[in-house]
Amino acid sequence: METALTRLVGIRYPIVQTGMGWVAGPRLVSAAANAGALGILASATMTLDQLRAAVREVRSRTDAPFGVNLRADAGDAGDRVSVIIDGGVRVASFALAPSRELIGELKEAGVVVMPSIGARRHAEKVAAWGADAVIVQGAEGGGHTGEVATTVLLPQVVDAVRIPVVAAGGFFDGRGLVAALAYGAAGVAMGTRFLLTSDSTVPDAVKARYLAATVRDVTVTRAVDGLPHRMLRTELVDSLERSGRTRALVRAVRRAAGFRRLSGLGWRQMVRDGLALKHGKELSWSQVLLAANTPMLLKSAMVDGRTDLGVMAAGQVAGVIEDLPSCAELVERMIAEAGEIIGALPGAGASMRG
Known part of the structure:
Protein backbone atom coordinates (compact mmCIF):
# COMPACT_ATOMS: atom_id res chain seq x y z
CA MET A 1 0.00 0.00 0.00
CA PRO A 203 1.59 -4.11 32.52
CA ASP A 204 -1.04 -6.77 31.83
CA ALA A 205 -3.33 -5.48 34.59
CA VAL A 206 -3.41 -2.07 32.93
CA LYS A 207 -4.09 -3.58 29.51
CA ALA A 208 -6.95 -5.53 31.06
CA ARG A 209 -8.40 -2.28 32.39
CA TYR A 210 -8.32 -0.81 28.88
CA LEU A 211 -9.89 -3.90 27.32
CA ALA A 212 -12.71 -3.84 29.86
CA ALA A 213 -13.55 -0.21 29.10
CA THR A 214 -16.60 0.83 27.11
CA VAL A 215 -16.79 4.04 25.09
CA ARG A 216 -18.56 5.62 28.08
CA ASP A 217 -15.52 4.90 30.25
CA VAL A 218 -13.32 7.25 28.19
CA THR A 219 -13.59 10.85 29.33
CA VAL A 220 -12.02 14.28 28.88
CA THR A 221 -10.96 16.04 32.05
CA ARG A 222 -9.03 19.16 33.05
CA ALA A 223 -8.48 17.92 36.60
CA VAL A 224 -5.06 16.39 35.91
CA ASP A 225 -3.13 19.35 34.51
CA GLY A 226 -5.59 22.08 33.63
CA LEU A 227 -5.70 21.12 29.94
CA PRO A 228 -8.27 18.89 28.19
CA HIS A 229 -6.90 15.38 28.63
CA ARG A 230 -8.65 12.28 27.28
CA MET A 231 -8.22 9.23 29.52
CA LEU A 232 -10.01 6.32 31.13
CA ARG A 233 -12.39 7.38 33.87
CA THR A 234 -11.18 5.89 37.15
CA GLU A 235 -11.69 6.47 40.86
CA LEU A 236 -8.51 8.58 40.83
CA VAL A 237 -9.87 10.82 38.07
CA ASP A 238 -13.11 11.19 40.01
CA SER A 239 -11.09 12.04 43.12
CA LEU A 240 -9.00 14.66 41.29
CA GLU A 241 -12.13 16.27 39.94
CA ARG A 242 -13.56 16.47 43.48
CA SER A 243 -10.33 17.70 45.08
CA GLY A 244 -9.95 21.28 46.13
CA ARG A 245 -7.13 23.40 44.74
CA THR A 246 -4.95 23.10 47.82
CA ARG A 247 -5.12 19.32 47.95
CA ALA A 248 -4.43 19.07 44.21
CA LEU A 249 -1.38 21.34 44.54
CA VAL A 250 0.06 19.29 47.40
CA ARG A 251 -0.22 16.18 45.24
CA ALA A 252 1.28 18.00 42.29
CA VAL A 253 4.31 19.25 44.21
CA ARG A 254 5.04 15.76 45.53
CA ARG A 255 4.84 14.10 42.13
CA ALA A 256 6.64 16.91 40.30
CA ALA A 257 9.53 16.45 42.72
CA GLY A 258 9.50 12.75 41.90
CA PHE A 259 9.65 13.46 38.18
CA ARG A 260 12.55 15.86 38.75
CA ARG A 261 14.56 13.12 40.45
CA LEU A 262 13.65 10.53 37.83
CA SER A 263 14.29 12.70 34.77
CA GLY A 264 17.40 14.41 36.02
CA LEU A 265 15.87 17.82 35.30
CA GLY A 266 16.62 20.67 37.66
CA TRP A 267 13.87 22.81 39.13
CA ARG A 268 15.06 25.72 36.99
CA GLN A 269 14.60 23.76 33.76
CA MET A 270 11.22 22.45 34.92
CA VAL A 271 10.19 26.07 35.55
CA ARG A 272 11.39 27.02 32.05
CA ASP A 273 9.34 24.16 30.58
CA GLY A 274 6.39 25.32 32.65
CA LEU A 275 6.77 28.84 31.27
CA ALA A 276 6.80 27.42 27.74
CA LEU A 277 3.66 25.40 28.51
CA LYS A 278 1.93 28.47 29.94
CA HIS A 279 2.79 30.61 26.92
CA GLY A 280 -0.26 31.29 24.80
CA LYS A 281 -2.59 29.40 27.15
CA GLU A 282 -4.88 30.64 29.88
CA LEU A 283 -3.24 28.60 32.64
CA SER A 284 -2.74 29.64 36.22
CA TRP A 285 0.57 28.90 37.89
CA SER A 286 -1.14 26.17 39.87
CA GLN A 287 -2.16 24.52 36.58
CA VAL A 288 1.41 24.78 35.29
CA LEU A 289 2.55 22.94 38.41
CA LEU A 290 -0.13 20.34 37.89
CA ALA A 291 1.17 19.85 34.35
CA ALA A 292 4.59 18.98 35.78
CA ASN A 293 2.76 16.31 37.78
CA THR A 294 1.37 14.53 34.72
CA PRO A 295 4.41 12.40 33.78
CA MET A 296 4.45 10.75 37.20
CA LEU A 297 0.72 10.04 37.11
CA LEU A 298 1.19 8.37 33.73
CA LYS A 299 4.22 6.41 34.94
CA SER A 300 2.30 5.06 37.92
CA ALA A 301 -0.05 3.26 35.55
CA MET A 302 1.98 2.63 32.41
CA VAL A 303 5.16 1.43 34.14
CA ASP A 304 4.27 0.55 37.73
CA GLY A 305 0.86 -0.93 36.95
CA ARG A 306 -0.88 1.10 39.65
CA THR A 307 -4.25 1.90 38.12
CA ASP A 308 -5.31 3.24 41.51
CA LEU A 309 -2.51 5.82 41.62
CA GLY A 310 -2.01 6.67 37.96
CA VAL A 311 -3.92 7.97 34.97
CA MET A 312 -4.39 6.12 31.69
CA ALA A 313 -4.47 8.28 28.59
CA ALA A 314 -6.83 6.71 26.07
CA GLY A 315 -8.43 7.42 22.75
CA GLN A 316 -12.15 6.73 22.41
CA VAL A 317 -11.25 3.58 20.47
CA ALA A 318 -10.32 1.96 23.80
CA GLY A 319 -14.03 1.23 24.12
CA VAL A 320 -14.10 -0.94 20.99
Missing part, protein backbone atom coordinates in the same frame (compact mmCIF):
# COMPACT_ATOMS: atom_id res chain seq x y z
CA GLU A 2 1.94 2.99 -1.28
CA THR A 3 1.03 6.58 -0.37
CA ALA A 4 2.81 9.92 -0.08
CA LEU A 5 3.69 8.95 3.51
CA THR A 6 5.30 5.63 2.63
CA ARG A 7 7.32 7.27 -0.13
CA LEU A 8 8.43 10.13 2.13
CA VAL A 9 9.52 7.99 5.07
CA GLY A 10 10.42 4.70 3.38
CA ILE A 11 7.98 2.44 5.24
CA ARG A 12 5.89 -0.37 3.74
CA TYR A 13 2.48 0.64 5.04
CA PRO A 14 0.87 4.05 5.77
CA ILE A 15 0.50 3.41 9.50
CA VAL A 16 2.20 5.30 12.34
CA GLN A 17 2.62 4.19 15.94
CA THR A 18 2.57 7.39 17.94
CA GLY A 19 5.07 8.48 20.59
CA MET A 20 3.33 7.76 23.90
CA GLY A 21 5.19 8.66 27.09
CA TRP A 22 6.33 5.61 29.11
CA VAL A 23 4.77 3.35 26.43
CA ALA A 24 6.59 3.91 23.14
CA GLY A 25 9.95 2.45 24.10
CA PRO A 26 12.45 0.47 22.02
CA ARG A 27 10.51 -2.81 22.11
CA LEU A 28 7.22 -1.40 20.83
CA VAL A 29 8.87 0.95 18.34
CA SER A 30 11.06 -1.74 16.80
CA ALA A 31 8.12 -4.17 16.62
CA ALA A 32 6.01 -1.57 14.81
CA ALA A 33 8.87 -0.77 12.46
CA ASN A 34 9.51 -4.43 11.69
CA ALA A 35 5.79 -4.81 10.94
CA GLY A 36 6.10 -2.17 8.21
CA ALA A 37 4.69 0.79 10.14
CA LEU A 38 6.51 3.87 11.40
CA GLY A 39 7.38 3.41 15.06
CA ILE A 40 8.02 6.58 17.06
CA LEU A 41 9.97 6.71 20.32
CA ALA A 42 8.58 8.94 23.06
CA SER A 43 11.50 10.96 24.42
CA ALA A 44 9.78 13.48 26.71
CA THR A 45 9.95 11.07 29.66
CA MET A 46 13.59 10.11 28.94
CA THR A 47 16.82 11.79 29.96
CA LEU A 48 19.24 12.59 27.15
CA ASP A 49 21.35 9.54 27.99
CA GLN A 50 18.25 7.34 28.05
CA LEU A 51 17.23 8.72 24.66
CA ARG A 52 20.65 7.94 23.18
CA ALA A 53 20.47 4.41 24.56
CA ALA A 54 16.91 3.95 23.29
CA VAL A 55 17.88 5.06 19.77
CA ARG A 56 20.80 2.61 19.79
CA GLU A 57 18.54 -0.20 21.00
CA VAL A 58 15.94 0.40 18.31
CA ARG A 59 18.65 0.41 15.65
CA SER A 60 19.92 -2.92 17.02
CA ARG A 61 16.42 -4.41 16.73
CA THR A 62 15.43 -3.19 13.26
CA ASP A 63 16.81 -1.88 9.99
CA ALA A 64 13.52 -0.15 9.21
CA PRO A 65 12.99 3.63 9.53
CA PHE A 66 11.70 4.95 12.84
CA GLY A 67 11.13 8.29 14.53
CA VAL A 68 11.54 10.15 17.80
CA ASN A 69 8.89 12.39 19.35
CA LEU A 70 9.95 15.34 21.47
CA ARG A 71 8.54 18.48 23.02
CA ALA A 72 9.46 21.49 20.91
CA ASP A 73 9.14 23.73 23.98
CA ALA A 74 11.49 21.70 26.18
CA GLY A 75 14.55 23.53 27.44
CA ASP A 76 16.86 20.88 25.98
CA ALA A 77 15.04 20.48 22.66
CA GLY A 78 18.20 21.46 20.77
CA ASP A 79 20.21 18.72 22.49
CA ARG A 80 17.52 16.16 21.65
CA VAL A 81 17.56 17.24 18.03
CA SER A 82 21.30 16.57 18.03
CA VAL A 83 20.67 13.05 19.36
CA ILE A 84 18.19 12.47 16.54
CA ILE A 85 20.63 13.66 13.90
CA ASP A 86 23.64 11.83 15.33
CA GLY A 87 21.62 8.64 15.73
CA GLY A 88 20.50 8.54 12.11
CA VAL A 89 16.83 8.74 13.06
CA ARG A 90 14.59 9.09 10.00
CA VAL A 91 11.71 11.13 11.46
CA ALA A 92 11.40 13.87 14.08
CA SER A 93 7.89 14.12 15.48
CA PHE A 94 6.80 16.99 17.71
CA ALA A 95 3.96 17.24 20.20
CA LEU A 96 3.92 21.02 19.71
CA ALA A 97 4.89 23.10 16.70
CA PRO A 98 8.70 23.28 16.43
CA SER A 99 10.40 26.56 15.63
CA ARG A 100 11.44 27.44 12.10
CA GLU A 101 15.06 27.08 13.24
CA LEU A 102 14.60 23.53 14.58
CA ILE A 103 12.82 22.50 11.39
CA GLY A 104 15.64 23.94 9.29
CA GLU A 105 18.33 22.18 11.33
CA LEU A 106 16.60 18.82 11.00
CA LYS A 107 15.85 19.16 7.31
CA GLU A 108 19.43 20.17 6.58
CA ALA A 109 20.49 16.88 8.20
CA GLY A 110 18.02 14.89 6.07
CA VAL A 111 15.55 14.21 8.88
CA VAL A 112 11.83 14.18 8.00
CA VAL A 113 9.96 16.69 10.19
CA MET A 114 6.40 15.65 11.09
CA PRO A 115 4.74 17.73 13.84
CA SER A 116 1.42 16.80 15.44
CA ILE A 117 -1.21 19.52 15.21
CA GLY A 118 -4.78 20.01 16.36
CA ALA A 119 -5.95 22.93 14.24
CA ARG A 120 -5.84 24.01 10.61
CA ARG A 121 -3.90 27.19 11.36
CA HIS A 122 -1.16 25.20 13.09
CA ALA A 123 -0.81 22.96 10.05
CA GLU A 124 -0.54 25.98 7.79
CA LYS A 125 2.12 27.51 10.03
CA VAL A 126 4.43 24.49 10.21
CA ALA A 127 3.95 23.79 6.50
CA ALA A 128 5.06 27.34 5.73
CA TRP A 129 8.10 26.80 7.94
CA GLY A 130 9.13 23.70 5.98
CA ALA A 131 7.60 20.72 7.78
CA ASP A 132 7.54 17.65 5.53
CA ALA A 133 4.24 16.22 6.84
CA VAL A 134 1.77 16.69 9.69
CA ILE A 135 -0.11 14.37 12.02
CA VAL A 136 -3.63 15.71 12.54
CA GLN A 137 -5.24 14.61 15.80
CA GLY A 138 -8.97 15.03 16.22
CA ALA A 139 -10.88 15.10 19.47
CA GLU A 140 -11.23 11.31 19.58
CA GLY A 141 -7.50 10.91 20.23
CA GLY A 142 -6.00 10.09 23.62
CA GLY A 143 -3.97 12.38 25.84
CA HIS A 144 -4.13 16.13 25.34
CA THR A 145 -6.73 16.78 22.71
CA GLY A 146 -8.91 19.44 21.14
CA GLU A 147 -12.62 19.78 20.54
CA VAL A 148 -12.91 19.20 16.77
CA ALA A 149 -13.68 15.67 15.58
CA THR A 150 -11.23 14.01 13.21
CA THR A 151 -13.87 13.78 10.48
CA VAL A 152 -14.17 17.59 10.52
CA LEU A 153 -10.55 18.56 11.20
CA LEU A 154 -8.94 16.18 8.71
CA PRO A 155 -10.55 17.48 5.50
CA GLN A 156 -9.87 21.06 6.64
CA VAL A 157 -6.16 20.36 6.91
CA VAL A 158 -5.98 18.27 3.73
CA ASP A 159 -7.47 21.21 1.84
CA ALA A 160 -5.17 23.73 3.50
CA VAL A 161 -1.69 22.25 2.98
CA ARG A 162 0.23 20.54 0.19
CA ILE A 163 2.25 18.15 2.31
CA PRO A 164 1.27 14.62 3.41
CA VAL A 165 -1.34 14.60 6.17
CA VAL A 166 -1.55 11.68 8.60
CA ALA A 167 -4.88 11.23 10.39
CA ALA A 168 -5.01 10.47 14.13
CA GLY A 169 -7.86 10.10 16.57
CA GLY A 170 -10.36 7.26 16.28
CA PHE A 171 -8.40 4.78 14.14
CA PHE A 172 -7.88 1.12 15.00
CA ASP A 173 -8.60 -1.05 11.95
CA GLY A 174 -8.55 -1.32 8.16
CA ARG A 175 -11.90 0.42 7.78
CA GLY A 176 -10.52 3.54 9.40
CA LEU A 177 -7.45 3.43 7.19
CA VAL A 178 -9.59 3.35 4.05
CA ALA A 179 -11.76 6.18 5.39
CA ALA A 180 -8.70 8.32 6.09
CA LEU A 181 -7.34 7.71 2.61
CA ALA A 182 -10.74 8.65 1.16
CA TYR A 183 -10.56 11.96 3.03
CA GLY A 184 -7.22 12.62 1.36
CA ALA A 185 -4.88 11.58 4.16
CA ALA A 186 -1.66 9.75 3.38
CA GLY A 187 -2.05 7.35 6.31
CA VAL A 188 -3.21 6.96 9.90
CA ALA A 189 -1.50 7.30 13.27
CA MET A 190 -2.59 5.21 16.24
CA GLY A 191 -1.65 5.29 19.91
CA THR A 192 -4.17 3.31 21.94
CA ARG A 193 -4.34 0.52 19.37
CA PHE A 194 -0.55 -0.01 19.53
CA LEU A 195 -0.58 0.32 23.32
CA LEU A 196 -2.96 -2.64 23.31
CA THR A 197 -0.64 -5.11 21.59
CA SER A 198 1.43 -7.96 22.94
CA ASP A 199 4.59 -5.99 22.06
CA SER A 200 3.64 -3.14 24.38
CA THR A 201 5.43 -3.14 27.75
CA VAL A 202 2.40 -1.76 29.58
CA ILE A 321 -10.74 -2.75 21.17
CA GLU A 322 -11.04 -6.33 22.40
CA ASP A 323 -7.73 -8.10 21.77
CA LEU A 324 -3.94 -7.90 22.10
CA PRO A 325 -2.37 -8.86 18.75
CA SER A 326 1.32 -8.44 18.05
CA CYS A 327 2.26 -5.38 16.01
CA ALA A 328 2.86 -7.64 13.02
CA GLU A 329 -0.57 -9.25 13.37
CA LEU A 330 -2.25 -5.88 13.81
CA VAL A 331 -0.66 -4.30 10.75
CA GLU A 332 -1.19 -7.36 8.56
CA ARG A 333 -4.84 -7.50 9.62
CA MET A 334 -5.39 -3.82 8.91
CA ILE A 335 -3.80 -3.97 5.47
CA ALA A 336 -5.72 -7.12 4.53
CA GLU A 337 -9.00 -5.58 5.68
CA ALA A 338 -8.27 -2.34 3.84
CA GLY A 339 -7.45 -4.27 0.68
CA GLU A 340 -10.71 -6.19 0.84
CA ILE A 341 -12.72 -3.00 1.33
CA ILE A 342 -11.00 -1.14 -1.49
CA GLY A 343 -11.34 -4.14 -3.78
CA ALA A 344 -15.08 -4.31 -3.09
CA LEU A 345 -15.72 -0.65 -3.91
CA PRO A 346 -17.58 -0.06 -7.17
CA GLY A 347 -15.13 0.55 -9.98
CA ALA A 348 -12.10 -0.11 -7.78
CA GLY A 349 -9.02 -1.30 -9.60
CA ALA A 350 -6.40 -3.74 -8.43
CA SER A 351 -3.98 -0.99 -7.39
CA MET A 352 -3.97 0.32 -3.82
CA ARG A 353 -1.80 3.33 -4.55
CA GLY A 354 -2.74 6.58 -2.89
